Amino acid sequence: MVKKYQDDSLALHTDLYQINMAKTYWDDGIHERKAVFEVFFRKMPFDNGFAVFAGLEHIIEYLQEFRFSETDIEYLRDELQYDPEFLQYLSGLKFTGTVRSMAEGEIVFGNEPLVQVEAPLAQAQLVETALLNIVNYQTLIATKAARIKHVVGNDVVMEFGSRRAHELDAAIWGTRAAFIGGFDATSNVRAGKRFGIPVSGTHAHAMIQAYRDDYTAFHKYAESHKDCVFLVDTYDTLRSGVPSAIKVAKELGDKINFVGIRLDSGDMSFLSKEARKMLDAAGFERAKIVASSDLDEYTILHLKSQGAKIDTWGIGTKLITSYDQPALGAVYKMVSIEDENGTMQDTIKISSNAEKVSTPGLKKVYRIMNKSTGKSEGDYITLKGENPESEDKLKMFHPVHTFISKYVTNFEAKNLHHDIFVEGKYVYTLPELNEIKQYAEEALGTLWEEYKRSLNPEEYPVDLSQKCWDNKMKNIEQVREKVAHLKDK
Numbered sequence: 090m091v092k093k094y095q096d097d098s099l100a101l102h103t104d105l106y107q108i109n110m111a112k113t114y115w116d117d118g119i120h121e122r123k124a125v126f127e128v129f130f131r132k133m134p135f136d137n138g139f140a141v142f143a144g145l146e147h148i149i150e151y152l153q154e155f156r157f158s159e160t161d162i163e164y165l166r167d168e169l170q171y172d173p174e175f176l177q178y179l180s181g182l183k184f185t186g187t188v189r190s191m192a193e194g195e196i197v198f199g200n201e202p203l204v205q206v207e208a209p210l211a212q213a214q215l216v217e218t219a220l221l222n223i224v225n226y227q228t229l230i231a232t233k234a235a236r237i238k239h240v241v242g243n244d245v246v247m248e249f250g251s252r253r254a255h256e257l258d259a260a261i262w263g264t265r266a267a268f269i270g271g272f273d274a275t276s277n278v279r280a281g282k283r284f285g286i287p288v289s290g291t292h293a294h295a296m297i298q299a300y301r302d303d304y305t306a307f308h309k310y311a312e313s314h315k316d317c318v319f320l321v322d323t324y325d326t327l328r329s330g331v332p333s334a335i336k337v338a339k340e341l342g343d344k345i346n347f348v349g350i351r352l353d354s355g356d357m358s359f360l361s362k363e364a365r366k367m368l369d370a371a372g373f374e375r376a377k378i379v380a381s382s383d384l385d386e387y388t389i390l391h392l393k394s395q396g397a398k399i400d401t402w403g404i405g406t407k408l409i410t411s412y413d414q415p416a417l418g419a420v421y422k423m424v425s426i427e428d429e430n431g432t433m434q435d436t437i438k439i440s441s442n443a444e445k446v447s448t449p450g451l452k453k454v455y456r457i458m459n460k461s462t463g464k465s466e467g468d469y470i471t472l473k474g475e476n477p478e479s480e481d482k483l484k485m486f487h488p489v490h491t492f493i494s495k496y497v498t499n500f501e502a503k504n505l506h507h508d509i510f511v512e513g514k515y516v517y518t519l520p521e522l523n524e525i526k527q528y529a530e531e532a533l534g535t536l537w538e539e540y541k542r543s544l545n546p547e548e549y550p551v552d553l554s555q556k557c558w559d560n561k562m563k564n565i566e567q568v569r570e571k572v573a574h575l576k577d578k
């Protein structure tokens with residue numbers, strides 16, 4: 090029988106190989122050496138022109154609570170047979186590293202460090218899995234939400250996905266990410282309580298089935314609620330649903346606030362236009378039409394191009410499961426490690442694919458803002474200690490196709506990294522969720538439209554400083570020499 094443990098701390102929410110590596114470092118006495126890892130993704134999700142960073146709140150919670158519980162240690166001892174000395178070390182462990190991160194809601198791009206962990210090697214290794222787990226999901230959902238928001242414009246868009254999300258945590262952190270990406274409300278009441286997201290909802294087909302006809306169900310609902318949105322498609326939208334909604338709204342008059350109707354099946358362009366006519370003819374010009382049913386940015390765009398009369402969108406499955414792209418693909422790569430003399434040495438991961446070669450060294454990311462247009466010219470990655478603002482004329486060049494370059498003048502270089510933890514101490518103040526959402530909207534406002542279109546956007550420049558590029562080439566050369574030397578032997 091599988092033994093049941095009393096608690097479920099998150100320290101073991103890691104891949105076994107992380108603990109195995111930590112054990113090797115500990116046995117070898119190098120576990121406390123400082124190492125720097127960076128989280129980044131390479132390929133833009135959904136082939137979008139930008140991504141919206143989310144996940145920092147959960148990362149903060151996770152790192153603040155990072156401890157191996159007694160039962161974690163018991164499990165590692167009894168089931169995985171780690172030795173007592175190593176377990177003794179793990180049982181006293183807490184996170185003592187430094188973390189720098191993009192702000193939640195920041196607009197981010199491929200190949201730039203989103204989160205940087207500078208910590209004792211074993212600790213930095215142990216937290217990789219959870220950090221990637223959080224960033225990959227939340228950033229993906231925030232980005233999907235931003236794509237949907239981009240096509241709905243000023244219409245209201247509600248998150249309806251909890252029933253289809255990949256388990257409970259995904260539902261609530263996903264809805265938080267969707268809110269950051271531009272959604273207005275959620276149907277998940279727990280997310281409302283926990284994060285302060287506005288909650289909103291209509292009713293299901295079950296209620297019509299329970300009363301066996303539209304009219305009785307709507308009437309009963311109206312007797313017990315002020316705000317009413319009636320779901321009109323259970324039996325026949327235009328013959329039964331919409332007429333029943335209108336009848337109840339007329340009968341109850343001021344006793345209710347007839348917010349509108351919801352369509353959940355059929356040709357939503359045709360049905361919304363017909364329903365609009367019926368509502369208007371009955372004097373309910375202000376009643377809204379809500380649509381739901383497997384919607385995403387593509388169907389919404391089509392519905393809009395058909396002139397559908399839809400005011401409010403309810404989006405579930407395709408948002409919360411990131412239906413058309415199941416993973417972001419962010420990775421966690423070591424960029425630097427302390428040597429036996431206490432000196433930091435850059436590290437690199439080589440690949441036969443030039444775009445996959447990692448960029449060594451502890452880096453900073455600056456957004457180069459053109460002061461005359463207020464728009465961003467691109468992101469500029471430097472080594473620590475560089476200050477792009479010391480240059481009057483900044484040369485920005487493509488990190489792989491280096492002949493693609495431009496000079497930027499009259500710019501401001503905005504540092505995108507924030508200190509979150511310094512040597513284990515939490516030093517950041519997480520903004521309110523509404524502020525994060527507003528920040529995302531403002532940050533998107535600094536992007537030219539060509540980066541924001543959902544189909545075939547332009548590639549936003551993410552360039553390396555000359556020093557950062559030279560350092561990368563130097564590291565590549567050093568590895569080449571080492572490997573050539575091995576071959577010669």
Ligand SMILES: Nc1ncnc2c1ncn2[C@@H]1O[C@H](COP(=O)(O)OP(=O)(O)OP(=O)(O)O)[C@@H](O)[C@H]1O
Pocket residue numbers: 353354355356357358359381382383384388391392395
């Ligand atoms: N006018 C339209 N143009 C493009 N897509 C539409 C239009 N009307 C509806 N859709 C979309 O087409 C799909 C219709 O799916 P489907 O026919 O499986 O189910 P349905 O009409 O919702 O009925 P049910 O829920 O009973 O299965 C949905 O994704 C919906 O959002």
Ligand SMILES: O=P(O)(O)OC[C@H]1O[C@H](OP(=O)(O)OP(=O)(O)O)[C@H](O)[C@@H]1O
Pocket residue numbers: 249250252253292293294295353381382383384403404405406407
């Ligand atoms: O289609 P999604 O984007 O995932 O949006 C959520 C869906 O969840 C509900 O359907 P469901 O059939 O689960 O229940 P219902 O009886 O309330 O329609 C709702 O009617 C939407 O269609």
Ligand SMILES: O=C(O)c1cccnc1
Pocket residue numbers: 249250276289290291292351381403405
């Ligand atoms: O409130 C709604 O209409 C709703 C909530 C969850 C899923 N589908 C619809």
